[in-house]
Amino acid sequence: MAKDFSTMEDSNRSSNPSIHDVSEPSRRMVLRGGLGMAMTGLLAPLGAGALSGCAMPLAAGPLLGFKSVAASVADTVTVPVGYSAQVIAPWGTPVGLLGQDPAFRPDGSNSAADQEVQMGMHHDGIHFFAQGAGQSGLLVMNHEYADDGLLHADGMATWSAEKVRKAQAAHGVSVIEVAQSGGQWQVVRPSRWARRITASTPMAISGPAAGHAMMKTAADPGGRRVLGTLNNCASGITPWGTYLTCEENFIRYFKGPDAPNAHERRWSLLKGEPAGYRWHEHDERFDATRHPNEPNRFGWVVEIDPFDPGSVPVKRTALGRAAHEGATVAVTRDGRAVVYSGEDARFEYIYKFVSRDRIKPGGFRENAQLLDHGTLSVARFDGGGRGQWLPLVQGQGDLTSANGFADQGELLVKTRQASDRVGATKMDRPEWIAVDQQGWVYCALTNNSNRGAAGQPGVDAANPRANNTMGHVIRWKEDGGFEGTNFQWDHFVLAGDPVNTRAEAKGQVNGDAFGAPDGLWVDARGVLWIQTDMSTSAMGKGDMTRLGNNAMLAADPRTGEIRRFLVGPVGCEVTGATATPDGRTLFVNIQHPGETPSERSDPANPRRYSNWPDQQPAGRPRSATVVIRKDDGGLVGT
Ligand code: FEO
Ligand code: CA
Ligand code: CA
Numbered sequence: 001m002a003k004d005f006s007t008m009e010d011s012n013r014s015s016n017p018s019i020h021d022v023s024e025p026s027r028r029m030v031l032r033g034g035l036g037m038a039m040t041g042l043l044a045p046l047g048a049g050a051l052s053g054c055a056m057p058l059a060a061g062p063l064l065g066f067k068s069v070a071a072s073v074a075d076t077v078t079v080p081v082g083y084s085a086q087v088i089a090p091w092g093t094p095v096g097l098l099g100q101d102p103a104f105r106p107d108g109s110n111s112a113a114d115q116e117v118q119m120g121m122h123h124d125g126i127h128f129f130a131q132g133a134g135q136s137g138l139l140v141m142n143h144e145y146a147d148d149g150l151l152h153a154d155g156m157a158t159w160s161a162e163k164v165r166k167a168q169a170a171h172g173v174s175v176i177e178v179a180q181s182g183g184q185w186q187v188v189r190p191s192r193w194a195r196r197i198t199a200s201t202p203m204a205i206s207g208p209a210a211g212h213a214m215m216k217t218a219a220d221p222g223g224r225r226v227l228g229t230l231n232n233c234a235s236g237i238t239p240w241g242t243y244l245t246c247e248e249n250f251i252r253y254f255k256g257p258d259a260p261n262a263h264e265r266r267w268s269l270l271k272g273e274p275a276g277y278r279w280h281e282h283d284e285r286f287d288a289t290r291h292p293n294e295p296n297r298f299g300w301v302v303e304i305d306p307f308d309p310g311s312v313p314v315k316r317t318a319l320g321r322a323a324h325e326g327a328t329v330a331v332t333r334d335g336r337a338v339v340y341s342g343e344d345a346r347f348e349y350i351y352k353f354v355s356r357d358r359i360k361p362g363g364f365r366e367n368a369q370l371l372d373h374g375t376l377s378v379a380r381f382d383g384g385g386r387g388q389w390l391p392l393v394q395g396q397g398d399l400t401s402a403n404g405f406a407d408q409g410e411l412l413v414k415t416r417q418a419s420d421r422v423g424a425t426k427m428d429r430p431e432w433i434a435v436d437q438q439g440w441v442y443c444a445l446t447n448n449s450n451r452g453a454a455g456q457p458g459v460d461a462a463n464p465r466a467n468n469t470m471g472h473v474i475r476w477k478e479d480g481g482f483e484g485t486n487f488q489w490d491h492f493v494l495a496g497d498p499v500n501t502r503a504e505a506k507g508q509v510n511g512d513a514f515g516a517p518d519g520l521w522v523d524a525r526g527v528l529w530i531q532t533d534m535s536t537s538a539m540g541k542g543d544m545t546r547l548g549n550n551a552m553l554a555a556d557p558r559t560g561e562i563r564r565f566l567v568g569p570v571g572c573e574v575t576g577a578t579a580t581p582d583g584r585t586l587f588v589n590i591q592h593p594g595e596t597p598s599e600r601s602d603p604a605n606p607r608r609y610s611n612w613p614d615q616q617p618a619g620r621p622r623s624a625t626v627v628i629r630k631d632d633g634g635l636v637g638t
Contacts, residue, residue, distance in 0.1 A: 059525040063556040065638035068512055068563045071548030075610050077590065078567040082631050085566075087613040088178065088185055089139070090624035093119045095176050095196055096189035106619040108153040108603065112166035116196055121146045121170040123589035123623040125235025125326075126576035127243055128178075129306055134581040136179035138193055139625065140243045140306045141576065141589060142232035146170040148277070149601030150620045157603070161282040168199035168279065172229055173245050173313075175306045180585065185627045195309045199228035202312065203302065207372040209317035212409035214296050219285065226297045226315065227285075233344070234432045234519070235576070236327035238337065239359055240367040243304045246324035248344060250298035255280040255287045263404075264288070266416055269295055276600075296413050301327045301341065303371060305364040316371040319353045320392070320415040328433040330441070333481035335359050337370055340441060342430025346448050347457055349419045350379040350430045352389055354483050376412070377485070378424040379476075381462035387476060387487045390422040397422060428463045428471065434520040434528060436557050439482075440475045442492060442528060444517035447471040462489070465504045470496035470515040473530065492528075493517075493555070493562065497546055511555075511562035515547055521577045527637050528555040530562065531588075533573035550574050552588060554637055565637070566628070569593045569612035571621075579636065586628040586636040594621035 066080040077085045092104030094117060102114035110118065120143025131137040146167045149155040156163075177191035205224050209215055215223035233248035256273035257264055264270070269288060280287035285294045300315040301324055319327065322343035330338040335358040341351045355374040360366040377389035393399065394408040398421045405411040411418050428448035435441050445463065450456045452466025459466050462474055473492040478484035495515050496507020507513060519531030532550045552566040552574045568574045568590050576589035594601065594610025602608060606620040613624050630636060 063525055063527050063558070063637065064554050064561060064563050066554075066563065066565065069551075069565060069567055071513075071546060071551070071564065072567045073548050073570065074567070075570045075593075075612050075615075077569060077612075077626050079628055080565060083636075084629055084631055086184060086627040086629075087624045088627055089119050089123075089174075089176060089187055090613060090622035091119050091121045091123075091143075091170070092622065093187060094189060095119060095174055096187060096191040096194035097196075098190040101189065106614065106616065108151060108606075108620065110166075112162050112169055115151075115166045115169040116198065118196075119143070119174050119176070120172055120196070120198070121151060121623055122591050123625060124233050124575050124591055125245060126578050126587060126589050126625065127235060127237050128578040128580060128587055129237075129241070129243075130581050131177075136177070136188070137580075138175055138306050139178050139578075139587065140173065140175050140235075140304070141625070142173055142235055142245050143171055143623075144233050144248070144591065145231055145599075146277075147592065147595070147599065147601050149603050150606055153603065155601070155603035156278065159278055159281060164279050164282040165200075167277060168228065168283075169196070170198075171232070172196065172198040172201065173232060173243070173304060175304075175309070180580075183629060183633075185585070193306065193309055195306075197229065197304065197313060199230055201228055203227070203229065204312050204314045205297065205300075205317060206314050206369070207317035207319075207412070208407075209321075209409040209412045212407075212413065214293055214410060214413045217285070217291055217293050217297070220297075223293075229302045229313065229315075230298050232302075233324070234326035236329050236339070238303070238329050238367070238371075239331060240370070241305070241307060241363045242367075243306050244327035244329070244339070245302050245304060246327055246341065247298050247300055247302065248323045248325055250323070251295065253277050253279055253286055253298075254295050255289060257288045257292060263414060263417070264292075264295075266414075266420075267295070267299075296321070299323065301339070301371075303364075307363065311364070314368075317409070317412050318372050318374055318376065320351050320376045321413055322351065322415055323348065325430060326432045328435060328441075330435050330482040331359065332483040334483075336374075336483065338482040339371070340433040340435070340443075342427075342433055342443055343416075344429050344431050344446070346429055346450050347426035348416065348430065349424045350427060350433075350443055351415075352377050352379070376415070378419040378422065379427075380423060381425045381460070381474075381489055383461045385488050385490055387425075387462075387489050389485045389487070390419075390424055392418045392422065425460065425462055426457050428468050431518045431533075432520040432531075434522045436522045436528060437526050438477075438557070440477050440557065442473055442475040442520050442522075444520050444530070445472050445474060446516045446518050446533060464491075465494065467504045470494070470505050470507055471517050473517050473520070492557075493560065499546065509562055510560045512553060512564040513547060514551060514553055514562070514564070516550075518573065519552075519575045519577065522557075523579055523637065524581070524583050525635065525637065526557060528557050529553070529565075529577050530555055531574040531577065533575065552577070566626075569621075570610040571595045572610070572612070572623075583635045583637075584629060584633060588626045588628060589623070590626055591623045592621075593623065 126141040177188040325344040476489035497513035518533035
């Protein structure tokens with residue numbers, strides 16, 4: 001689809017501020033406290049750079065200066081000439097709790113107790129909360145899921161409560177302190193901020209669904225406390241200095257009910273579902289035949305205060321229940337918070353939450369209820385490049401008790417059904433969302449090979465390719481500010497390889513070919529970074545041969561040019577990116593190197609596809625964070 005970039009320069013930046021633009025008032029808000037006097041060293045850079053890295057004005061001139069990296073199938077991380085990549089914090093690294101430093105054992109023999117104080121598996125969303133001059137700070141990141149074939153010495157050949165506990169400990173979120181010296185970054189151990197949040201960590205449930213009958217279980221008759229967070233995929237940050245992590249494919253952890261009702265079927269909680277993680281065999285709350293409401297307590301965005309290791313994470317039900325992918329924050333013209341989130345499943349939706357109240361000066365404490373009150377809406381993309389946000393408010397339109405939405409709590413537990421009712425647009429798997437300095441909001445639609453198949457929705461204006469194996473990036477700009485209820489939209493890029501002959505895989509890319517966009521992030525200079533995840537897509541092998549391993553590309557939103565910046569090791573996906581406030585250090589997560597099509601490795605042959613990053617004769621591939629710097633110390637991307 002032809003793309004007209006000429007309208008981008010004269011953006012309505014002043015009337016449509018992104019999180020970048022509000023860095024000044026937000027900086028003051030964060031600086032004015034709420035985080036505690038003892039953490040003074042963390043405050044200044046949080047305001048200056050932690051808000052998506054907003055320290056610098058939008059760059060003038062060409063954004064991309066590096067020489068493009070060729071596609072590759074090498075088992076390594078490749079970066080442009082003049083750049084270096086360093087691996088830190090791979091799975092199993094002790095996070096730095098005082099006196100708890102169990103070394104990683106490359107044969108998978110670490111205990112569950114060890115794993116509870118080590119980096120989890122499958123790094124995903126990430127953010128750097130800078131400290132001092134920005135050369136140290138907190139890295140907070142998701143651990144999306146676990147590969148039991150790598151996690152245990154003998155994989156799943158035997159199964160036990162200890163293995164379930166270890167798998168649960170390999171999930172969740174890590175908070176680590178990192179620091180740079182001489183261009184090399186290290187994990188600081190011990191650290192007062194080090195923390196592991198796992199699938200067993202006590203958390204609070206807040207917002208309209210808290211305490212709802214559908215949220216109550218035998219272990220939690222009040223419906224306000226839950227253990228753990230699951231399948232934490234993309235992430236976001238707030239102007240008050242907290243981390244938002246998203247619960248994506250949580251359904252896979254539950255054994256389905258014997259006679260699923262309509263609600264359970266809509267969420268693919270089906271009889272005979274294998275619950276392949278086998279947690280239910282030793283942790284009965286994951287057996288929905290016995291605890292039918294437990295799945296309702298997952299699928300939320302979870303807010304974490306990384307500056308208080310003792311804080312209780314909070315599931316924010318006002319943001320809706322979904323297979324959440326991303327929670328990207330913008331700010332309205334009058335200072336309220338907006339959270340954009342996609343739902344990564346075929347024919348699911350894109351959401352926007354607008355808070356009722358304004359962001360208060362301070363930190364988490366001052367804004368502890370901000371994400372509990374507001375309006376959730378779902379996107380409808382119409383023809384002619386126009387769209388509308390449809391409010392999901394109980395009692396409005398068809399969202400009535402008669403239609404299964406007795407109150408707002410029930411509506412939020414059934415967010416998908418509410419979106420079906422209001423006629424939202426069924427998208428091609430919405431993954432990460434990013435907001436640029438011009439107020440454009442980008443969403444990666446990774447692929448959807450079912451688009452246009454028999455009995456499935458056909459193409460529409462926003463999802464224009466049947467058998468969409470390569471995916472696309474859509475973007476929109478709100479009328480007025482981010483609180484707007486209408487928007488203009490277009491396609492930023494239809495991914496694919498121009499040499500492909502099949503129309504659906506051909507793509508329209510101004511630059512280097514790629515497929516299956518997943519991670520999106522806008523840096524302080526305005527570069528849109530695109531990360532790919534072709535590993536589980538339904539692409540034809542012939543279509544993707546030239547694309548090589550999964551990659552990270554840099555796009556100039558002003559010209560549409562896209563250049564390949566990084567190629568990951570074999571079998572990985574590249575997901576999650578963040579930078580220091582000075583823009584000279586980039587952190588990128590490499591997830592599941594060596595993953596097999598089944599997503600479970602063979603413990604007898606764990607290095608079959610990849611041995612990254614250790615490349616030791618004995619060992620296992622490990623998800624890790626890669627630190628990328630320009631050898632001359634310059635801005636990353638130039
Ligand atoms: Fe966890 Fe949709 O990526
Ligand atoms: Ca993803
Ligand atoms: Ca993906």
